[in-house]
Amino acid sequence: MRQSLALSLSVSQHQDTRRAPAPFVREIPNGYRDWQWVSSAHEAGDLNSLGAVLGNDIAIKAYREGKLPFPDGSIIAALHYRNVPSDENNKVFGKVQSFVPGAPTNIQFMVKDSTKYAATGGWGFGHFQEGKPADAAFMKPCFPCHEKAKATDLVFTRYAP
Amino acid sequence: MRQSLALSLSVSQHQDTRRAPAPFVREIPNGYRDWQWVSSAHEAGDLNSLGAVLGNDIAIKAYREGKLPFPDGSIIAALHYRNVPSDENNKVFGKVQSFVPGAPTNIQFMVKDSTKYAATGGWGFGHFQEGKPADAAFMKPCFPCHEKAKATDLVFTRYAP
Numbered sequence: 001m002r003q004s005l006a007l008s009l010s011v012s013q014h015q016d017t018r019r020a021p022a023p024f025v026r027e028i029p030n031g032y033r034d035w036q037w038v039s040s041a042h043e044a045g046d047l048n049s050l051g052a053v054l055g056n057d058i059a060i061k062a063y064r065e066g067k068l069p070f071p072d073g074s075i076i077a078a079l080h081y082r083n084v085p086s087d088e089n090n091k092v093f094g095k096v097q098s099f100v101p102g103a104p105t106n107i108q109f110m111v112k113d114s115t116k117y118a119a120t121g122g123w124g125f126g127h128f129q130e131g132k133p134a135d136a137a138f139m140k141p142c143f144p145c146h147e148k149a150k151a152t153d154l155v156f157t158r159y160a161p
Numbered sequence: 162m163r164q165s166l167a168l169s170l171s172v173s174q175h176q177d178t179r180r181a182p183a184p185f186v187r188e189i190p191n192g193y194r195d196w197q198w199v200s201s202a203h204e205a206g207d208l209n210s211l212g213a214v215l216g217n218d219i220a221i222k223a224y225r226e227g228k229l230p231f232p233d234g235s236i237i238a239a240l241h242y243r244n245v246p247s248d249e250n251n252k253v254f255g256k257v258q259s260f261v262p263g264a265p266t267n268i269q270f271m272v273k274d275s276t277k278y279a280a281t282g283g284w285g286f287g288h289f290q291e292g293k294p295a296d297a298a299f300m301k302p303c304f305p306c307h308e309k310a311k312a313t314d315l316v317f318t319r320y321a322p
Contacts, residue, residue: 033197034197035197035198036194036195036196036197036198037194037196037197037198037213037215039213039261039262040201040202040211040212040213040261040262041201041211041247041259041260041261042203042211042244042259042260042261043258043259043260044257044258044259044260045256045258047258050201050202050203051201052198052200052201052213052321054198079321081321083203086202086317088310088317089317091309092306092309092310092317095206096205097204097205097206097208098202098203098204098205099202099203099204099205100200100201100202100203100318100319101200101201101321104321104322145253148252148253149249149253156247156249156250156253157261158261160213160240160242160262160265161265
């Protein structure tokens with residue numbers, strides 16, 4: 001009986017380890033809309049998004065000082081919107097020239113905590129649509145893709161001067 | 162003699178009035194790079210720019226409260242850069258998809274002071290390249306163009322939620 005319980009525990013622990021997804025960010029960090037601007041980006045193609053990357057004080061300081069890796073406590077937010085033509089601007093310009101953020105699509109976060117997120121390079125990744133976090137399966141590709149930006153501590157976005 | 166002096170004064174005053182350009186913003190407002198993000202914009206065509214609009218505390222508060230006209234003290238900054246493909250991002254994506262700010266091109270400001278800038282709708286316009294203000298001739302079209310956005314107090318850029 002004791003042996004059987006031990007076996008059962010061992011199996012379930014093994015399964016937990018194998019299946020447990022790396023932790024990701026499940027709550028939207030407070031006050032992110034007040035953070036300072038890092039840069040803007042336009043993703044063409046299927047994404048067709050226009051947005052901005054903002055950073056909390058710790059992240060902005062690290063960016064400005066060129067400090068890598070980003071220290072624990074750094075949070076970087078990417079605010080994404082549909083990339084849409086601005087009818088009112090284009091009327092003034094007399095041509096289709098001006099593209100602006102349309103409906104919000106998602107907000108993504110990178111939260112630096114080298115202990116909590118050790119399994120994903122010290123960064124916790126988060127993706128929110130209409131305030132709700134994506135599930136573990138959706139979050140799985142974040143780290144392997146960001147790992148390609150190892151030279152800049154997994155962060156793609158550069159600080160715009 | 163007195164008559165002739167009066168005439169001469171009157172003529173020179175008339176000329177001053179006719180020629181005097183409306184005042185515009187000749188100094189870069191302090192600390193603008195720390196201001197909060199209003200929105201991003203991509204201008205295609207000849208401009209081919211990508212950038213962001215930031216606002217000082219007074220402007221951001223007015224934006225968020227939907228308060229029009231903007232109160233005196235509001236300053237809105239438009240930071241413009243060349244719109245360039247990000248080679249490092251595109252390598253990861255495996256296609257040309259990602260456009261980011263390249264070299265800075267200019268910074269523009271709108272400073273609300275309904276007394277000082279009464280002649281241009283209460284807004285002082287500013288345009289800086291490499292830290293230097295544009296001349297009066299360059300600044301002349303700012304107001305007539307922005308006047309087309311009368312419904313939003315001459316401000317084209319909307320606040321991105």
